[in-house]
Amino acid sequence: MEGDIFSGIGNGTQVDSKVLQAFQKNFVQVQDILDQNRLLINEINQNHESKIPDDLSRNVSLIRELNNNIRRVVDLYADLSSSFTKSVEASSEGDSGGTLKSNGKASQKRIRSG
Secondary structure, three states: OOOOOOOOEOOOEOOOHHHHHHHHHHHHHHHHHHHHHHHHHHHHHHHHHHOOHHHHHHHHHHHHHHHHHHHHHHHHHHHHHHHHHHHHHHHHHHOOOEEEOOOOOEEEOOOOOO
């Protein structure tokens, strides 16, 4: 995917296309949920402004739906973060140029040509 923000990470580490597809799928899901939340918030605001009892009582279920959607977005971002971390770790394991010490700092390995 040319020009994609995940096409290269750090020191030129390449990300697997399957990982990119998973990221893209999750981002599309997040955007869909956020679009739905915008509509829910608009409806909640209209109901609140109307002060009609039925509309106000409907807001209870709309707010519950909004809260559930927010939880889904948080879960999707957590999955994205986990997948991203795993893919970077897997990519760096295949990279013989350096290792990560237990303190999280990189150290360079010297590779002898023989």
